Amino acid sequence: MIKNKMRDSKGITLTSLAITVAALTILVNVVIYNITSNIRIDKLEKLRADVENLQDKINDYYLENDSIPIKLEYTNTKDLQDAHILSSAFDTGKFFVIDLEKIDNLTLNYGKDYEHVKKFNSLSFEIAKQYKDLYIINETSHNIFYVKGMKIGDEVYYTNYASDEVDKVGVDLKSSAGSSILSNEKVQIKMEKPDSNWSMAYEEKAEYIDENGKTAYIPKGFQVSLKPGENTVNKGLVIKDSLDNRYVWIEVPKTVYKTITSDKDYTNMEKDLQNYVAEYRNQYVSDTWYNGCGIASEKEYNELKNKMLKTIYDEGGFYVGQYISGLNKEKRSGLYQEEVESILNTNGNPVIQENKYLYNFVTCNQAQKLANTLSSEEYINSVMFEIQWELMCKFINESQTQNIKDLDKGMWEMVLANRDGKFVQRRKTKNEDDDVVSGYSYSTIGVNEFAENSGFRMTLFFVD
Numbered sequence: 001m002i003k004n005k006m007r008d009s010k011g012i013t014l015t016s017l018a019i020t021v022a023a024l025t026i027l028v029n030v031v032i033y034n035i036t037s038n039i040r041i042d043k044l045e046k047l048r049a050d051v052e053n054l055q056d057k058i059n060d061y062y063l064e065n066d067s068i069p070i071k072l073e074y075t076n077t078k079d080l081q082d083a084h085i086l087s088s089a090f091d092t093g094k095f096f097v098i099d100l101e102k103i104d105n106l107t108l109n110y111g112k113d114y115e116h117v118k119k120f121n122s123l124s125f126e127i128a129k130q131y132k133d134l135y136i137i138n139e140t141s142h143n144i145f146y147v148k149g150m151k152i153g154d155e156v157y158y159t160n161y162a163s164d165e166v167d168k169v170g171v172d173l174k175s176s177a178g179s180s181i182l183s184n185e186k187v188q189i190k191m192e193k194p195d196s197n198w199s200m201a202y203e204e205k206a207e208y209i210d211e212n213g214k215t216a217y218i219p220k221g222f223q224v225s226l227k228p229g230e231n232t233v234n235k236g237l238v239i240k241d242s243l244d245n246r247y248v249w250i251e252v253p254k255t256v257y258k259t260i261t262s263d264k265d266y267t268n269m270e271k272d273l274q275n276y277v278a279e280y281r282n283q284y285v286s287d288t289w290y291n292g293c294g295i296a297s298e299k300e301y302n303e304l305k306n307k308m309l310k311t312i313y314d315e316g317g318f319y320v321g322q323y324i325s326g327l328n329k330e331k332r333s334g335l336y337q338e339e340v341e342s343i344l345n346t347n348g349n350p351v352i353q354e355n356k357y358l359y360n361f362v363t364c365n366q367a368q369k370l371a372n373t374l375s376s377e378e379y380i381n382s383v384m385f386e387i388q389w390e391l392m393c394k395f396i397n398e399s400q401t402q403n404i405k406d407l408d409k410g411m412w413e414m415v416l417a418n419r420d421g422k423f424v425q426r427r428k429t430k431n432e433d434d435d436v437v438s439g440y441s442y443s444t445i446g447v448n449e450f451a452e453n454s455g456f457r458m459t460l461f462f463v464d
Contacts, residue, residue: 294368
């Protein structure tokens, strides 16, 4: 009886189960397919909207001014060329960064690197070409291109101008693989994961508080390392800018200030800091202006030094380059003076990154000019002052940080200090008889001279 009842009961067969699972799989795939397609379409529609907006605004500008709004020449069009986006028949003129400040009532989704480029003059195109989140325009065809392109999965999409449709109203998009895109296409997207080793970029200057409750200030546009040992203030917090240049925070406690009377008492600020690092100082070296240091006048030198001192006092520290400044060039041996001078004249883009060919054969004047190319409206990049070098030495020895690199390469590092009208170089001591207490030594060199093993480490501090 029981057997018969079991035989007659209606259960779920394997066939029914398989059909159900298959149906659910299809349904899930359709949902994922539609969600990812919508994300893709949204990104591309934002790009299309930007270009159409720019086209309208630039057409109006051209009718009123008989010229197009351009900032400076842009030469890094290799990605556009490789994607076969440019027209040999129409895009025959030079390319220029669109001067967004000349266009009224303009809102864009992309093109954020204009904030970096807008401060450059017309002779800075070699520096500007390292930025790609930009809109550029061809002077002949007036075709507009988004240099970075829109990356969707393994393809990158750009504005596509057919040769017989120059200056058309509609904006088509074309991928680097050659496929065209329409807003109603449904294509699966491979979503990229964010880098788990770095925070999101800070939208504004902000205070960072680490796990120990210690603080440092992060400049706008920078990311904070999330790696253990690099994410705490007392071990040298590591940050990077949008170009992957790396900096380390040098903490200076407020307790060092014993004699200052106000936050603008720069004389006593400097004296208090000098007392704090007394064991690293040399009585014959001073942070004073000298002709050839890369700063035009004594007044400008003191203004820069005071901004540095105020940052250290207000923020409780400052940043130094994690690495000695290097050439934006593949590392190799045998780089001669003539080659370096050529690079300085044509492509002087310093980087603060691992395993780059370190600058040498540069004077202090050249080094300071190179450092200034990484400055912005909110922060300053400069060759380090002597007092900063001394503070860095003390921090390294007391914190035992491993985050400041290139100290073991035997390179001299120039500083904005002078002794008897000569600029000063510092380096980690290799000879035990030389400056044993601090572990760091110094030498001097003529302002227009350079040594093969003399480079520079940058510092970053805030304008206000």
